[in-house]
Amino acid sequence: MTMVENVRNGLLIGAAPRDEGGREPWFLDPREILRSVRLRWITVLLPVLLFLAVAAAWTRLNPPQYAASTQILIDPRGLQVVKDGLTPPDQASDASLLLVDSQLRVLTSDDVLGRVVDRFDLSQDPEFQGRPTLIGAVKDLIGRLTGRTEPPADPRLTALRILRDRTGARRLERSFVLELGVTSEDREKAARLAGGVAETYLARDAATRSDTTRRAGEAIEGRLAELRDALRKAEDKAQGFRAKRNIVGTRSQLVSEQQLTQLSDQLGAARSRALEAGSRVRQIEGVLAGGPSDSVTEIVQNPTITALRGQLAGVERLRADAEDTLGRRHPSYQAALVQEKALRTAIEAEIRRIAAASRNDYQAAQASERSLAATLERRKAEALKVGDDFVQLRELERQVEASRAVYEAFLVRARELQEQQRLDTSASRIISPASPPEKRLGPPTPVVFVAALVAGLGVGLVGSLGLELLAGRVRSRRRLEGHLGRTGLDALPRAPRGIADAAALRGEFGSVRGDGAYEVAVARLRHRLAAAPGKSSGSAPLVVLVTAADDRAGKAVLARSLALSAAADRERVILIDADPEGSLTRDLGLAARRDLAEALRDRTALTEAVVELPSGVRVLPRPGDLPRSLAGNLADALLRSDADLVVVDLGLVGGDVVTERLIADERIPELLLAVSAKRSHLAAVDRALKAIGPARRPRLVVTDAGLRE
Structure with missing residues (x-):
């Protein structure tokens, strides 16, 4: 039978696998990512549904909020209405910025916000009394059950707290302008509250200035009587001293x-x-x-x-x-x-x-x-x-002048402060009145759902990739090549149902020859094995050992498929069941005329121990007990057989001594390590390769791989 093979680069017949350095991890390959998503679509779908549900609950439980803002100019210089104001009219730039920052705190203080609460009667507004929540209901239930119920909160304090949380202010960069923002569920209410806070702040600022001026004037007036008495006493003392010492002259000279x-x-x-x-x-x-x-x-x-x-x-x-x-x-x-x-x-x-x-x-x-x-x-x-007396007189006169200067200064300042109480010297004003906002706060509802969808997809993709990394499955030939750093691994597509079961071996379906993808891939693998370098020439049969790391079923299907493919090409094939489980012998229900162990002890041909099936495949059943000492005799018997192809279905690597002895026998160069893309684990493959050792380089065959790998 002549077959034309369309092989990929690097998979030429007889080409030995080569190491490939610098191969990128499999989770950076888009094809592997799509494969993981297809395999774990539930892992991807659940976060998407969860995030969409959270987004729906958020949009349902959070009413729309509208933010209205107003701008207030804080002029630190003030108005120079009188010559000597209570506060300095001009200050350094750093001090001015500190003053504006301080007024920013005053703007959002409880004093101002509390007056706004009273002005707009927010203590009776349901929006500013807090809406019942699930957490609050649970707390109330626990409190009632434990007998630790809290007294009802003050409505005014509750409204003040909510208004404080919904009020924000900031100083615009490189300016003395404060921007005040208030959020509410109603556009008009947000604008009214923003304007009310700004107006209340300006009114409180003017009242504070007037009250400060009034208290300073009262303090000065309280000192005027004391200063007047002190001045009178000083003058009387100086005049008495002058008369007593008979000192005549002006205030400046005798x-x-x-x-x-x-x-x-x-x-x-x-x-x-x-x-x-x-x-x-x-x-x-x-x-x-x-x-x-x-x-x-x-x-x-x-x-x-x-x-x-x-x-x-x-x-x-x-x-x-x-x-x-x-x-x-x-x-x-x-x-x-x-x-x-x-x-x-x-x-x-x-x-x-x-x-x-x-x-x-x-x-x-x-x-x-x-x-x-x-x-x-x-x-x-x-x-x-009269010099000494005049010195004392001058000291008394200086005290009189000092008392008179202080008294006159306090008297003038008291009169000025009385007039300043009626003047508003503040230059602060609202430069941008609040208006009802057009748009609500936060992203639109479609954007929320799109963001939830994207976040769910991201979490799902990351979760699926993480689960894939934790699972450590082979999944594909490409992933296995990247893990081992080797290319050119053989791969078989998923085997059709029943193609290598007991009925097919018995020939109940007639000829098993076909042109399906699986049959072509098995035939290609068989021809590669036949053309592999190191095969002995002459009449010696091609002996192929088939084992696996953890996929017993895939190994058995591979061994049977190789035997059926060779039998379809009219080759003489012997399929040997060397698996300790004996699945092939059990499925076929075979019984040889002679026990394999007796034939190996006598070193006779395997003809009497072989059972020929209608499909053309001769099967060597596993005896009930195959001593480990006969493993070498089995290898000799296989190499002396009259078949063209001998396929040995071994057990798992490390499963029994007979399997290990046959794997270590250098006379049998062809060793296939079956790896299932779905069921095998990378760690198991590593353990199997480590157990086989560097002396033997098995040919890895990825079973049930995708057609496009």
Whole structure:
């Protein structure tokens, strides 16, 4: 029979499996994810239904909420109505931000919200009294059963608590604007409450400012009487001390001090005049001694001397003319000399008179200086006597001035605060009134259900993948290849019902040859085994050992299918039941003419122990007791048989000694390890490969795999 095989890359006939490094985990493969979803669709569906039910309950139990907001400008500067306000009109930026944050707390304080509750009568509003819930009902029932019932809550406190939970405020970034939001089940009510909270806050702020100003004014007025009495006592004490010590003067200076100042000034002036007069006397005396007279002001500016000098100049000219024209003996010349001498004598006499007057002035100036100096010394002595008293008087007067300054400042401030009580200096105002909102809070109902669907799918997918990881099943050839790091594993699709059962082996359905996917896959596997390297040449049969890690049923079906496929191709086939369970022998109900154990002891051919079935398959039933010492004889008998293909249905790996001895026999190179995609576990496969050891490299065959793997 000639068959054309359409094999995948890496599954060429005779190609040895190779290791593949860096293969991604199976749970990252979309095909494996879809496979897990199909297998565990209930795990995916239950979270979806649960989340959808929760979403439906949430939309049913939570009535729609609407949020209305308003914006309030908090101006920390205030209005500069009067010169000195109670609070500073301008502050640093950091302090202003702290002030706005503080007003944010005041806006949502219980004082403001409590007045809103009273204003809108929220204590009678069912929305603000709390709706009955299942948890509350359970608590009430437990309380009644245990006798620990709580007293009914105050309606006003309940409304205040609910309003506090539904009110939120925040400061907008980089501004002094507060945004206030209030939620309610009614659009109009939400807008009314938001506006009411803002208006109540502004009214309370103005009232607080006025009350603070009033209390400050009352405190100042309470001190005015004390300050007035203190001022009067200080003034009486200062005036009594002045009268007792006979101190006369102004508040700033005594009379004696004024006289000392005047005498000191007069003494200075007298000394200046004396010095000036002495200087004139010395200059005039120098002129009389023969010095120049042009440097003395009194002589130069004297009109008599000036006239005499003019006459002297005229006489000197006449004398000079007479000397030149008439000679020195002439009477005119002599008369001129007489006149010149008389004029010079007159000038000298005038200078002496000026000198005498200057000496008199100098003496008078010195006398005045001495008199003023004496008087000043007497006044100094008198001033020293009242110095200590005046120091005490000044201290008393300073106390009077201090008491008067404090009293006047308090009096002015009290009058200002009385007027400020009637003024609203706050610049805070509502810049964005609240309006009824258009949309409800939260996502729309379709979005809630879509989110629940997506969340349920996500939880379901993660749960299904997690359960798959915990289950550790093989599921597919691709997953097994990824786990073992090997490619090229053989795979068989799901076997049709009854294709390898006892009736098919007996030939009750006629020929088992077919062109189905399963028959083609079994034939391909058989031809690969026949073409595998290491098979002995000649007339030795192809001996194939079939075992499994934990899938006894899949192993038995694989062994029977290989035998039926070879029998359909007119090959001589022997199917040996070496499974301790003896399922093949039990299903067929066979009894050989000779016991297999006796034939192996005698080392005779297996012909007498073989039962030939109508399907062409010869079956070697398992004896009741096959000693482990005969395992080697069984291998020899299998290799000496006259069949083309010998299929040995072994037990599970590690199940019995005979199976282990046959697996370890290196004369039989073909070892098939059947792995069920549905029933086998990866851990069992690992244990089986570890038990087989690295010396033998079994061919893994994934049974009941998908057609598209």
